[in-house]
Amino acid sequence: VTVLGVPLALRARLGRALDRLGLLDRLFWLRARLGLGDLAVMTYHRVGRPGDVGELDPGLVEVEPAELEAQLAVIRTHCTIVSLSDVRRIDRGKRLPPNPVLITFDDGYRDNHDVALPILRRAGVPATFFIPTAFPDAGKLFWWDRVWLFMRRCRLDRVDLDYPQPLVLQPASAPEEAARLVCQAIKRTPGVDHGRLWEALEQRTLVSLGRDEERALAARTIMGWSRVQALRDAGMDVQSHSHEHLVLNTLTPDAARQDLLRSSQTLREALGQDIYGVAYPVGYAVGGALRWAPANARFELGFTNCTGLCRVGDFDPLNVPRISMSLETLGAAYKMQLLFGDRAQAPVTMLPPVAPVASAGPPRA
Ligand SMILES: [Zn+2]
Helix, strand or coil, X not given: CEECCEEHHHXXXXXXXXXXXXXXXXXXXXXXXXXXXXXXXXXXCEECCHHHHXXXXXXXXXECHHHHHHHHHHHHHHCEECCHHHHHCHHHXXXXXXXXXXXXXXXXXXXXXXXXXXXXXXXXXXXXXXXCCCCCCCCCCCHHHHHHHHHHHCCCCCEEECCCCCEEECCCCCHHHHHHHHHHHHHHCCCCCHHHHHHHHHHHHCCCCCHHHHHHHHHHHECCHHHHHHHHHCCCEEEECXXXXXXXXXXXXXXXXXXXXXXXXXXXHHHCXXXXXXXXXHHCCCCHHHHHHHHHCCCCEEECCCCCCECHHHCCCCCECCEECCXXXXXXXXXHXXXXXXXXXXXXXXXCCCCCCCCCCCCCC
């Protein structure tokens, strides 16, 4: 893995060496003195321990509680926390304070409320939470968590999937790889029909997930509206992460616009507040005709992910870059992310659509 051409392991070693010499702290100081206003927007998903996610996707756990506390301490020492409304005003000439940082959480996992909120409050750090509005209290799992659960439960050595893409999976021996392949196909296939996808997965993996079980799992892992409101009441900002959490680049611009409109309406009704910010699901940049979708749904700010620091002098409000976190982003590595960002995201490439196949087996109710 490389970031800006530098292998990640080398970058980590370099970061630790510079930090031991106190040079990273000096760089924060120097940047503040020079008034270099590059904004670091940090993206978190789940807070916890990867071993605690059960059969769901462990990759969403990017920080343990104690480490989040340590990261917030670094920010309080060297940087200035800004709010989403500060970022909204960049376009109108707002100058940001020294070493500005915006903390964001995507997806609305319940640990955002139960684990992260108390830590943020103790540190006096306000954050922005982006909620995919079809999920609170809906009793359904996110598609990636569902894929992981299916792959971990499947006992078959080989599964041949023809939808959303032709894939050969080995769930029994390599469930992680199987889940990764299916999730990647979902992210890259235009117009994925999720109903057809789940039907295909159930038929081929021989795994089924009952309604009651899914409802219980979702209630344990995803915030309901009362928790989302509690975040807002605690002084946190709550904005949109689309409605269905579909990758916008796989939708037509009009379907993307409708999904975004539905999300902002749902949030307005639930919270009675101004909705103007969206974090794009999966975080690909919006270009071409797709830019029209968030703009037409009256979003003023749109956030991508894995896209590095936000250069305020070159500000695109509908493609605000963010920096992704991982469990390795500790200590010096965290400071390096704040100072230099990551920009590790590869450009989006869509897979060609798959020809429809005749469904095997009897129709389902
Ligand atoms: Zn997301």
